[in-house]
Amino acid sequence: MTKKIQRNEIMDKIMSLSKRRGFIFQSSEIYGGMNSCWDYGPLGVELKRNLKNTWWRDVITSRSNVVGMDAGILMHPKVWIASGHVENFHDPLVDCLDCKTRFREDKAPHKFKCTKCKLKFRVEGGKIITNKKFEEAFDDLNASEVGVYFNSDCPNCKTESSIVLDKIGCPNCGSPNLSAPKQFNLMFKTHYGPSEDSASEIYLRPETAQGIFVNFNNVANSMRGKLPFGIGQIGKAFRNEITTGNFIFRSREFEQMEMEFFIKDEENAKWYDYWINERFEWYKKIGIKEENLRLRKHENDELAHYARACTDVEYKFPFGWSELEGIADRRNYDLEQHIKESGKKLSVFDNDTDQHIVPSVIETSAGVDRTMLTILSDAYWEDQANNRVVLSLSPEIAPIKVAVFPLVNRDNMPEIAEKIYDDISKNMAAFYDKAGSIGRRYRRQDEAGTPFALTVDSQTLEDGTVTLRERDSLEQTRVAKDKVVAVLIEKIGK
Ligand code: ATP
Numbered sequence: 001m002t003k004k005i006q007r008n009e010i011m012d013k014i015m016s017l018s019k020r021r022g023f024i025f026q027s028s029e030i031y032g033g034m035n036s037c038w039d040y041g042p043l044g045v046e047l048k049r050n051l052k053n054t055w056w057r058d059v060i061t062s063r064s065n066v067v068g069m070d071a072g073i074l075m076h077p078k079v080w081i082a083s084g085h086v087e088n089f090h091d092p093l094v095d096c097l098d099c100k101t102r103f104r105e106d107k108a109p110h111k112f113k114c115t116k117c118k119l120k121f122r123v124e125g126g127k128i129i130t131n132k133k134f135e136e137a138f139d140d141l142n143a144s145e146v147g148v149y150f151n152s153d154c155p156n157c158k159t160e161s162s163i164v165l166d167k168i169g170c171p172n173c174g175s176p177n178l179s180a181p182k183q184f185n186l187m188f189k190t191h192y193g194p195s196e197d198s199a200s201e202i203y204l205r206p207e208t209a210q211g212i213f214v215n216f217n218n219v220a221n222s223m224r225g226k227l228p229f230g231i232g233q234i235g236k237a238f239r240n241e242i243t244t245g246n247f248i249f250r251s252r253e254f255e256q257m258e259m260e261f262f263i264k265d266e267e268n269a270k271w272y273d274y275w276i277n278e279r280f281e282w283y284k285k286i287g288i289k290e291e292n293l294r295l296r297k298h299e300n301d302e303l304a305h306y307a308r309a310c311t312d313v314e315y316k317f318p319f320g321w322s323e324l325e326g327i328a329d330r331r332n333y334d335l336e337q338h339i340k341e342s343g344k345k346l347s348v349f350d351n352d353t354d355q356h357i358v359p360s361v362i363e364t365s366a367g368v369d370r371t372m373l374t375i376l377s378d379a380y381w382e383d384q385a386n387n388r389v390v391l392s393l394s395p396e397i398a399p400i401k402v403a404v405f406p407l408v409n410r411d412n413m414p415e416i417a418e419k420i421y422d423d424i425s426k427n428m429a430a431f432y433d434k435a436g437s438i439g440r441r442y443r444r445q446d447e448a449g450t451p452f453a454l455t456v457d458s459q460t461l462e463d464g465t466v467t468l469r470e471r472d473s474l475e476q477t478r479v480a481k482d483k484v485v486a487v488l489i490e491k492i493g494k
Contacts, residue, residue: 048255082338097178104241403445
């Protein structure tokens with residue numbers, strides 16, 4: 001029996017499991033912790049590597065027309081003038097005039113008013129939500145919709161009434177007494193070289209994409225690129241976010257997996273649709289439940305002035321629907337901007353028209369850490385009947401593929417199990433454990449998301465077979481010990 005867990009409880013449970021099992025730790029914890037910076041532990045780093053490898057394979061190496069690169073984090077300051085980040089990469093920052101908390105206006109908690117009993121109430125991360133219908137309505141709203149009415153049961157008068165999305169309130173004290181928004185640039189500044197004057201100011205990159213655009217000629221020439229072709233990369237990005245929180249959903253240091261697919265402008269609609277579909281299907285392929293995924297097309301007033309269209313892949317996080325990845329038709333804005341700022345030609349030769357053209361681009365931009373949170377939230381469940389917590393990670397991305405246990409710590413079982421572990425670990429990430437009760441050892445691996453466990457028991461001593469236990473179904477079968485590597489490779493599928 002699966003235990004139904006309140007969505008707002010899941011986040012706390014995932015955070016505590018992440019720490020307990022070594023997925024994710026608060027940065028600099030012994031010094032009191034750094035807000036919104038996170039460190040990945042032994043299981044977290046394996047999960048993240050598997051995730052990034054899967055993306056790299058599916059977006060880059062399995063395609064003949066996409067290549068990878070790895071640009072530096074520090075780039076010429078003019079890059080960010082050309083890209084528009086110096087001028088436009090701002091968030092509206094609001095101060096609470098009562099408690100002096102500073103926060104991002106568009107991410108502040110919503111305030112609602114019941115038109116019947118006049119109760120005003122606020123909702124933060126799903127915390128005061130008392131009924132399901134209201135929760136669902138809340139998921140579909142966003143801050144730009146102030147003044148919108150919808151029908152739901154009021155948490156106070158408990159009857160179906162018309163609720164209005166009123167205003168935002170201070171996330172700390174709830175006060176509506178707020179300053180006018182001020183603009184705050186999200187880029188981290190630092191100094192390049194020994195002098196700390198304004199001439200040496202540079203930025204930590206706020207996205208990886210510009211490293212691709214500025215290297216366009218280098219890559220296109222070295223690979224003899226013919227349109228359409230893509231360039232992808234994975235790397236760190238930094239944003240001095242005003243409102244952080246929700247664990248690794250929004251942090252100040254994070255990783256992106258971005259790909260710029262260069263095309264002839266007239267083919268934009270075809271490739272835009274193609275990449276939306278590819279990226280949506282990819283999340284299903286890595287094991288995310290389809291009912292928790294959706295596509296959201298940006299309204300015209302949300303689009304950057306240069307963008308022709310943008311669609312987000314959204315996930316139903318424990319705190320509501322939010323962006324996981326953006327797929328954007330950016331025309332040829334970025335390349336044109338770098339041409340203007342650098343004075344260099346950035347183009348490819350088009351055989352059809354016999355001329356050099358500045359291609360348009362479809363961008364796919366995903367967050368590694370957000371996908372990690374998605375994977376953990378989606379995989380988490382509680383199996384009450386068997387008194388265990390399970391992470392149903394797909395075998396391909398699970399940090400450990402198989403755990404090997406001797407049933408008891410005697411009768412030559414540890415020696416046989418160690419030998420099996422040695423053989424398996426040459427092929428895949430495995431884990432050996434001989435201490436403690438077998439039930440506890442299984443439960444620890446269920447929480448770590450390990451899809452298979454092999455146990456050497458008394459029957460092994462008689463017929464050379466071991467028990468193969470499957471994490472989700474708890475099904476147990478017997479496999480000859482010299483066949484386990486082949487059987488596991490077949491089950492994992494890669
Ligand atoms: P949001 O509106 O949620 O801040 P965004 O629209 O600014 O996101 P993009 O600039 O499109 O995000 O970045 C592409 C992807 O990078 C996002 O879909 C997300 O997965 C990831 N990302 C962006 N900012 C952060 C952050 N502060 N922490 C973690 N991941 C991030």
